[in-house]
Amino acid sequence: MTPFERAIRPFPGLTLALLSLPVAAGLVGVVAPAFGWLPALGGETLTLSPWRALLQAPGLADMLCLSLVTGLASSVIALAIVTLFLGAFLGTRPLRWVQRLLAPLLAVPHAAAAIGLAFLLAPSGLASRLVSPWASGWEQPPDYLFPGDPAGLALIAGLVLKEVPFLLLMSLAALPQCRAEERLRVARSLGYGRLNAFLRAVLPGLYPLIRLPVYAVIAFAGSTVDVAIILGPSTPPTLAVAVVRWLNDPDLALRFQASAAALLQLGVTALSLLAWWLAERLVARLAAGWLIGGVRARGERLGRTLAAGLTALSILMLGASLLGLLLWSLAGWWPFPAAWPSPMTLDAWRQGLASGATPLAHTASLGLASTLLALALAIGCLEAEALRRRTLAPRTQLILYLPLLVPPVAFLYGLVQWQAQLGLAAGWLAAALGHALFVLPYVFLTLAESYRRLDPRWGQVAAALGASKARVFWRVRLPLLAAPIGAAAAVGFAVSVGQYLPTLLLGGGRLATLTTEAVSLASGGDRRLTAVFALGQLALPALGFILAAGLPRWLFHHRVSDSTAT
Amino acid sequence: MPEPSPLILDDVVITRSGRPLVAVDARIAPGEVLTLMGPSGVGKSTLLAQVAGFLAPAFEAGGRIRLGDDDLTDAPPERRRLGLLFQDPLLFPHLSVGGNLAFGLPAGDGRAERRRRVDAALTDIGLSGFADRDPETLSGGQRARVALMRVLLAEPRAMLLDEPFSRLDAALRDEMRRLVFARVRERGLPTLMVTHDREDAEAAGGRVITLTAPGH
Structure with missing residues (x-):
């Protein structure tokens, strides 16, 4: 065995350990304090008092109900939209248009999309300005509660808006695997209309392939913190938001109750998944x-x-949200119901640049570090697969989804307990590792298909020419995969930029990123500065995608001229 | 059952970015099998795709496709009711053998009647008792027969065969040829077959149009 093979071989085991151990340790770390055991805070006896306190927390039933309903409802709606859209447009031109919009839509961080939606649909938002006063007759902002309506409709809308592109991407990747085009042709040649053919002949083959992503969506939607802070009701909030509130409460005794609630959140997510199943x-x-x-x-x-209406509406809402953010960031004076701010000013941007430099640096460094780590692990795993000529077993692939299926608020909070108990420093390093937990699954899933599909004969040709395994990897496989690796890096970076909870919890609450700032500004009153931070949060991943698209082309161009010169 | 109509390819021309690829003008009588022969790459399957309604957007097509007086040229595939038999049987893996056949049956009738027709169809092809089997458990020849029966149960007005025997081994190939051609004659279906195998054309016993590569 060559040193290269010896170096590559441990990667799958290492990666799976790095993904599953923190989740497992985090869950253990949340169980002990939920039953009163946390020596760092003086809890040295096992007791049910955290649960008693939790049960007496005002509005607990409403919180549970809200978490369950918003999570399941948004997932059902998003899946229905994606199904209808694919059924109506598979193999047609509109699908290709939407496909091209998909990467930029996915790059929009959750918090930015939520802030944009809040600004769009709020009583004094862009939507109501556009119809006022000529159509609605409103001279003053109308009186309705959005975001933060008690039923969680705003939260559901925000979740649907971000889940549709994700499920669509996952479905598009899975369609060739279930031979969707052929199934569709057979059914249509037997006389089935396009949509009926899709629902009866393609969907039964497609759904099993996107089941895990769907479960990830359900788990995310029912336990999200940042989107729920921005769009969800606040008294009572969703359970996940309540956990974070109690956790950050100056009264340290509330931490025991927060642990019990985090464990309850795990139960809520499990219940949602069970109900779905x-x-x-x-x-x-x-x-x-x-x-x-x-x-x-x-x-x-x-x-x-x-299908056409819902898809157009989703894209239009996201587009209008972004336009609204841009207008707010430039607005000097913008009284209701004017549709256009006047005068425009760069004041908010100047203010944002002054206060945003450190958060920007943190966001970029966390993103780069976690993406690089995730990329190295993912490539190592896939190269190990290629060397062994065997893909990972389905059960091990399930572990990749673990950080997406277990509610982060539960296991991250458990990790915080370990930090406190073991005296580990909270801060940048812990946060970067926490980001990597969520970046790695996405990087792996994005890269896996291209890596596995790479024609093995490239390597065989090089080996026949005398290249060692290491040389084949560095000089043949990696360059050939430059474009998909770039795309996976962009996806990973975007995921890291969007992270709120790992930064907040593992960073000890002192590590400011564009996302944490945007979320905390969103609950304040300064729309202009909030818009600037949301746009900054959005610009960073967009930049990543532009670089990913351009860099391999530039590198490849160089290599061609190099090889012809020598 | 209504009187079968002829399938008419009225000056059908397929071009790719302006360059002609294949041109056919033919009238196929009920019960007749017309064979299009030629090496791969001359556009046989593209022509068949145009008749079936699945022409890829990279191609353009001229001429009319008619079934009797019914102009199908611009109809979506599902309205044409032309039975299309592919190279592969393409049985749906999410349905049982019986489910695949029921998928071909038109709607209506009660559940019991549908089940009876599926069972009768299976008996017809020597597979009685196979209704609840998984298609994966069938042999290649059995799958091909189920695929043929699924198409026939949909009551097509004509048949399109896209190299339907090329994936079968020699012994099965003869058997399937006899079965397919007997069924289309018995039902009086005008049939268009594309193939590169001369034996297919001989077994069909009808007219043969040989296509050559463009520019020759």
């Missing part, structure tokens, strides 16, 4: 006869209209 079974049973009932073209036009 049962619904899957039920739908599969109910649909068995429907699939083969022979109905060819029911609801085709309605489905297509709905």
Whole structure:
């Protein structure tokens, strides 16, 4: 075995350990204080008092209900939109247009999208300004509660807006695997309309392939903190937000209650997933006869209209949200119901530059560090696969999804307990490692398909020419994969920039990034500065995607001229 | 069952970025099998895709495709009701063998009647009792027969065969040829077959149009 093979071989084990151990340790770390055991804070006996305190917390039932409903409802709606859209447009031109919009849509961090949506649909937001006073008759901002309506509708809307592009991307990647085009052709040549053909012949093959991403969406939606702070109701908030509140309370005794609540959050997520799984079974049973009932073209036009309308609405809302952010960041004086601020000023940007330099540096350094680490681990795993000529077992791939399926608020908070107990320093390093936990799954999933599909004959040709395994890796496989590696890095960087909770918790609350600043500004009153931070938070990943698209081309161009020169 | 109509390819021309790829003008009578022969790359399958309604956007097509008086040229594939048999059987893996056949049956009738027709179709191809089997457990020849039956149950008005026997081994190939051609004659379906195998054309026993590479 060559030194190169010896160096590559431990990567899968190392990666899986790095992903599963923190999650497991975090869960252990949250269980002990939930039952009163946290010596660092003087809890040295096992007791149920944290649970008693939690049960007496005002509005607990509402919190639970809110978390369950917003998580499940947003996932159902997002999945329905994606299904309808693919059913109506698979293999047509609109699909290709949307496909091109997908990367920029995915690059928008959750917090930025949520702030944009809040600014768009608030009583004095861009939407109500555009229809006032000529259509609505409003001279004053109308009186409705958005964001923060008690039913969580704003929260659901914000989650749907970000989940649709994610599920769409996952579905598009899975379609070739289930031979979607062929299935569609067979069904249509048997007389099935486009949408009916998709629902009856393609979806049953597609859904199992996107089940894990769907579960990740459910787990995320039911336990998100940043989106829920910005868009969700505040009295009572969702359970995950309440955990963070109690955790940050100056009264340290509340930490025991927060631990119990974090554990309860784990239960809420498990319950959501269980409910979804049962619904899957039920739908599969109910649909068995429907699939083969022979109905060819029911609801085709309605489905297509709905699909086009909902997709256009989603894209329009995101676009208008971004425009609204831009206008607010430049607004000097912008009274209701003017649709355009006047005069425009750069004051907010100047102020943002002054106060945002440190957060910007933290965001970029955390993003670069966690992306590089994740990239090295992912490439090491995939190269180990290539050397062994065997892909990871499905069960080990499940571990990749672990940080996306276990609610972060539960295991991250447990890790904080370990920090406190073991006296580890909270700060940049801990936060960067925390970011990597969430960056790694995305980097791996983005890169895996291209890496596995790379024609093995490239390596064989090089080996036949006398290149060692290490040389094949460095000089043949990596350069050939420059473009997908760049894309995976951009995705990873975007994921890191969007992280709120790991920065807040593992950074000890003192590590400011564009995201933490944007979230805390959003609950204050300064819309102009909030808009500047949200835009900054959005510009960084966008820059990453532009670099990822351009850099490999530039590198490759250079290499061609080099090789022709020698 | 209504009187079968002829399938008419009225000056059908396929071009790619302005350059002609393949041109066919033919009238296929009910029960007749017209074979399009030629090496790969001459656009046989592209022509078939145009007749079926699946022409890829990279191509342009001229001429009309008609079934009797019914102009199909601009109809979506699902309205054409032309039975298309692919190279692969393409049985849906999420459905049982019986489910695949029921997928081909038109809607209507009760559940019991549909089940009866599926069972009858299976008996017809020597697979009675296979309704609840997973398609994966079938042999290549059995799958091909189920695929043929699924198309026929959808009551097509004509048949399109895209190298339907090329993936079968020699013994099965003869058997499937006999089965397919017997069924299209019995139902009086005008049939268009593309193939590069001369034996297919001989077995079909109809007219043969040989396409050559463009520019020759």
